[in-house]
Amino acid sequence: MSAPDLSQLSMLDLFRLEAENQTQTLTDGLLSLERDPAAPETLELCMRAAHSLKGAARLVDVDAGVALAHAMEDCFVAAQNGHAALGQREIDCLLRGVDLLLSIAKNPNSDPARRKAEVNSFVADLAALIKKAVEEAPTPPEPPAIFAKERATEPQSDLVPGQETTDRVLRVTVDNLNRLLGLAGESLVESRWLKPFGEQLLRLKREHQQLRRAADKLREALPSEAMHDGTRDALAELRQSIIACEQFLHQRMAELDASDRRSSDLAHRLYDEALACRMRPIGDGVAHFRRMVRDLGRSLGKQVRLEITGAETPVDRDILEKLDAPLGHILRNAVDHGIESAEIRAMAGKPAEAVLRLDARHSAGRLQIAVADDGQGIDLAVIRVAVVERGLTNTETAAKMSDSELLEFLFLPGFSMKKTVTEISGRGVGLDVVQDMIKSVRGSVHVTTEPGAGASFHLQLPLTLSVARTLLVEIGGEAYALPLSFVLRIVKVPKNRIEMLEGRQHFKLDDQHIGLVGAHQIFGTGEPDFLSEELPVVLLGDHNASYGLVVDRLLGRRELVVQPLDRRLGKIKDISAAALMEDGSPVLIIDVEDMIRSMEKLASTDRLSKVGHRGGKIEDGRAKRVLVVDDSLTVRELERKLLSQHGYNVEIAVDGIDGWNAVRTGDFDLVITDIDMPRMDGIELVTLIKKDPLLKSLHVMVVSYKDRDEDRRRGLDAGADYYLTKGSFHDDKLISAVVDLIGEAAA
Secondary structure, three states: OOOOOHHHOOHHHHHHHHHHHHHHHHHHHHHHHHHOOOOHHHHHHHHHHHHHHHHHHHHOOOHHHHHHHHHHHHHHHHHHOOOOOOOHHHHHHHHHHHHHHHHHHHOOOOOHHHHHHHHHHHHHHHHHHHHHHHHHOOOOOOOOHHHOOOOOOOOOOOOOOOOOOOOOOOOOOHHHHHHHHHHHHHHHHHHOOHHHHHHHHHHHHHHHHHHHHHHHHHHHHOOHHHOOHHHHHHHHHHHHHHHHHHHHHHHHHHHHHHHHHHHHHHHHHHHHHHHHHOEEEOHHHHOHHHHHHHHHHHHOOOEEEEEEEOOOOEEEHHHHHHHHHHHHHHHHHHHHHHOOOHHHHHHOOOOOEEEEEEEEEEEOOEEEEEEEEOOOOOOHHHHHHHHHHOOOOOHHHHHHOOHHHHHHHHHOOOOOOOOOOOOOOOOOOOHHHHHHHHHHOOOEEEEEEEOOOEEEEEEEEEOOOOEEEEEEEEEOOEEEEEEHHHEEEEEEEEHHHOEEEOOEEEEEEOOEEEEEEEHHHHHOOOOOOOOOOEEEEEEEEOOOOEEEEEOOEEEEEEEEEOEOOOHHHOOOOOEEEEEEOOOOOEEEEEOHHHHHHHHHHHHHOOOOOOOOOOOOOOOOOOEOEEEEEOOOHHHHHHHHHHHHHOOOEEEEEOOHHHHHHHHHHOOOOEEEEOOOOOOOOHHHHHHHHHHOOOOOOOEEEEEEOOOOHHHHHHHHHHOOOEEEEHHHHHOOHHHHHHHHHHOOOEO
């Protein structure tokens, strides 16, 4: 990791850099001293950090910093010598001093009078605490040998701690690193060009071998008595020339192969080194959470400690920066929601101090982060009640949901299990932000829980945003890349397994109906001719909802160097970035979340075409278009089949809201609607249509089980052109009524 070029920084900048490093050292040390107040190594570390800050502040004439650091140093020395014990009050006061030191370093010239007052107050408070601690302390033992040396031999501050190495450093901007990584990626791509070129030479070698065999056959075919000396010599010379060419080509191919290996190895090493410049230990970005968890727990009357394992795990600096807010949300939720009070923990047989664990590691080419607590866990019964109360599902469906399905509701925007709002939680903001951030970097998150034992959040992220593991597919004769993190499965679907449900194509996989969408329709390309009886399908989405994307061909997996699109292009629909293939040809990387939204939009308006049959569309452009609105699956399907059999182009909507959205975005000749439906009933839908100046001429038919005069009158008064009972499905009344209103199916 690059460090600043010290020659180009001012003294105040140097002081700020040291303060940022040393205050983190002090914070970590003080949190450790809470568990072991007399730990000699930790006391020594804290004392030297305070001493270094005092020297640095003196060099830049920041008197407030000198006084503050000196007071903290004296406190640590007193603890080292056994004259005072650092209890909870002293630790709290020292942490307050750490915050004040950092504030002074960041703004050394702001309001000197106020700074002086704050420092004087701190020094006085700390002195009072130390005096009291000294009075209460027993007779101090002999100090350990490690501290017997005189403080006169104090270490000289080098202004940037931890740099006891002789390595030379330079200041490198993030833009420089990004450009370096981009060039390294291009060199990696260029190095791959030699392999296909070598394969072409191998083909040339085979052609030479065939030429030699042809020359041999020619010589054998000619009778020896028919050949004179000139012909025999010419054939021999031809054969020798071919053999010489083969040998020359063989030697050059061996050299090319060796050069390819060296070039590829060099390009990979260059790219790995450039990538390493962008990597930082995850501990750099999460160490401050230890203090946050501790302070938040104390504000809630809880004892909580954060343990971090895998702090040296390298992470792309861009991902590390984006992780700050999500991890903060998860940890705050754990302290507020998950951790019980000390009394409840005691009754459950748990220690009074709760432990949060943040574990980071690399696995299968991905960054795995787990955040777990030992609290009470997530009450699934409460979630079950909450989703019903919020109208997200009904009681029967909620009762059948699995634990994992219920836990997914926690990531919905605005979802909160708290009845009251506090400064920490209850506003329904947090876990949806976590999921959005994780998805934005091509990652995933899921949660598990065990009653009485705690909850765990598992984050899976790419190691870097610069390289994407992808599945290459062909769509409309062009290659596209799908990030593997969004690919659930790859299957070949026989055409005879494709079924129609509500006018849309599905296939069954593991007892689930998966909707099929042709990639050619998403990207507006021509539909391919599928000569095989099996369709290549990529399952995209998450564990709750997925679509089957039908592509032309599967091209295999690739690791691609991501190249951001020019900002002047803006957001390109369904595309997130680009990359270069081994032969230098460009490939677009698909924005899967954007594509799923496109799929849902097509599905909601029933504008999906059939896949697997060239040109076979669900609708004929000349057919009359009918929208069927009904919350009953059986009724919708029955009406759709009746109308489709008579040549009408039928689309469906599952309730009044869905129907209203479809009417406003589609061009229909007729709407057939039920009355009793959730969210918006048929009478409201008819009223909205007839009041809209652009839609009021649209024909509307009400189809209902209700056959009373008052029900019929309500529908007609709302503006319906026809009222029909559902019992009429058993004869031709529905079709006759449709023909009366809009005519035959053909335009």
